[in-house]
Amino acid sequence: MLTLETFDLVLDIILKLISIALLVFAFLLLRNLDQAIQKLESSLGSMERSAETVEDVVAIMRKIPFVGGRIKRD
Structure with missing residues (x-):
């Protein structure tokens, strides 16, 4: 029979095996989270550069007659 000590x-x-498995899972989760955050930061940087480019193009387009903003008449 199975004794109490066994x-x-x-x-x-x-x-102990469950504890080790949970620690490994937490480590892998944190590593994947770090990679996701790095990709998100690079995407946000790209979006910021695109927004600045659009802002520059809009500023140039506003100076072109018949395309840009309204003609100011005093």
Whole structure:
């Protein structure tokens, strides 16, 4: 039969294996989160550069007659 000491040892081993698996899972999750944040930062930088380019183009277009803004009449 299974003694109490053997049962305790089996439960202890199972608990330690679960703890190690959770630590590995947490490490992998944090690593993937770090990679996702880095990709997000590069995407935001790209969007910011695109917005600045659009702003420059709009500023140039406003200076062109018949395309840009309204003609100011005093």
